[in-house]
Amino acid sequence: xxxxxxxxxxxxxxxxxxxxxxxxxxxxxxxxxxxxxxxxxxxxxxxxxxxxxxxxxxxxxxxxxxxxxxxxxxxxxxxxxxxxxxxxxxxxxxxxxxxxxxxxxxxxxxxxxxxxxxxxxxxxxxxxxxxxxxxxxxxxxxxxxxxxxxxxxxxxxxxxxxxxxxxxxxxxxxxxxxxxxxxxxxxxxxxxxxxxxxxxxxxxxxxxxxxxxxxxxxxxxxxxxxxxxxxxxxxxxxxxxxxxxxxxx
Numbered sequence: 001x002x003x004x005x006x007x008x009x010x011x012x013x014x015x016x017x018x019x020x021x022x023x024x025x026x027x028x029x030x031x032x033x034x035x036x037x038x039x040x041x042x043x044x045x046x047x048x049x050x051x052x053x054x055x056x057x058x059x060x061x062x063x064x065x066x067x068x069x070x071x072x073x074x075x076x077x078x079x080x081x082x083x084x085x086x087x088x089x090x091x092x093x094x095x096x097x098x099x100x101x102x103x104x105x106x107x108x109x110x111x112x113x114x115x116x117x118x119x120x121x122x123x124x125x126x127x128x129x130x131x132x133x134x135x136x137x138x139x140x141x142x143x144x145x146x147x148x149x150x151x152x153x154x155x156x157x158x159x160x161x162x163x164x165x166x167x168x169x170x171x172x173x174x175x176x177x178x179x180x181x182x183x184x185x186x187x188x189x190x191x192x193x194x195x196x197x198x199x200x201x202x203x204x205x206x207x208x209x210x211x212x213x214x215x216x217x218x219x220x221x222x223x224x225x226x227x228x229x230x231x232x233x234x235x236x237x238x239x240x241x242x243x244x245x246x247x248x249x
Contacts, residue, residue, distance in 0.1 A: 001159055004081070007040050009155035012077040016108075017146045019139075030054040030076035030097075037080045050080045053090040054097045071104020074150075078157045103153070111149055118142050207232070 015028035026032065034051015038044040058072040079097035082088065088096070122137040207229075215225055 004040050005155045005159040008037060008077055008081055008158045009151040011036055011040075012073055012154040013147050013150040015073045015077075016071070016104075016150050017143055019143055028073035030058070030072050030080075033073060033076040034080055037077065038084065041081065041084045043084060046084060047080055050083045050090055050093045051076055054079060054094055057094060057097070057101075069105070070098075070101035071108060072101060074104030074107070074154070075101035077154045081158045082161070100157075107149055107153070111146060114145055114149075115142050118145075 011027075011033065015024055015033065018024050030051040031048070032051070034047040034049070034054070035044050036047070037051070038047015041047065054072070054076050057075075058070065075097035078100045079093045082096060083090070083093035118137045118141055122134055125131070125133045125137060211225065211229060214220075214228075220228075
C-alpha cells in the first residue's frame with residue numbers, strides 16, 4: 001500500500017499542480033484518474049467504472065475565472081482507492097467523494113493564499129532587476145508548495161484510510177475553517193467578475209443578456225445551457241465565416 005499511496009499522491013499533484021495547464025486540466029477528470037488509479041491497484045476496469053460514476057457529479061460544473069466549485073480530482077483520488085480496496089458500490093463511492101471535493105476547495109484556497117506571497121516576491125525581484133530569480137517565484141517554489149499541499153492528504157488517506165483525513169478536518173479550529181469557507185465564497189464572485197470583464201465588450205453583451213434571461217425564464221441545467229451556447233457560437237461563427245468569404249470574393 002505504501003507504493004500505491006505514493007503513486008496516487010503524485011497523480012493528484014500532477015493533476016492539480018498546473019505545471020502544464022492543458023495536461024493537468026485533462027488529467028484531473030475522475031474518468032481519466034479512475035483508469036490510472038485502477039491500473040495502480042490492478043483493476044483498471046473497476047477504476048474506470050468508479051471514475052465515470054463520480055464524473056457524473058461534475059458534468060455541468062463551470063470554473064468561472066479559474067475558481068473551482070468542487071475539487072473533482074481530490075474526490076476521485078480519495079474515493080476511488082477506498083472503493084477499490086473495499087469493493088464498494090459505485091453509488092457509495094460517489095457519496096464518499098462529495099465531502100472530499102469540498103475539502104479540495106479549501107486546499108485550493110490555501111494554495112492561493114501562499115502563492116500571493118510568491119507573487120509579491122516576484123514583483124520585488126523584477127523591481128531589483130534580478131530576472132534570473134523570477135522563475136523561482138513564478139513556477140518552481142509554487143509548484144513544490146503545491147506538491148506538499150496536494151500530495152500529503154491523498155497519501156495519508158490512501159495509506160491509512162479516509163477516516164484519518166476526516167479526523168484531521170475535525171481537528172482544524174472552527175475559525176480557520178470559517179475563514180477558508182468565507183474566502184471560498186468570495187472567489188466565485190471574483191470569477192464571475194472576471195468573466196463579465198470579457199462579456200462587457202459591446203458586441204458580446206447581447207449574448208450575455210440572452211443567456212441570462214433564457215436561464216432565468218426556462219431554468220434549464222448548466223449542461224443544457226452549455227449545449228445551447230456552443231450551438232449558438234457555432235452558428236454565429238459559421239455566418240461570420242460565410243460573410244468573410246463573400247467579402248474576399
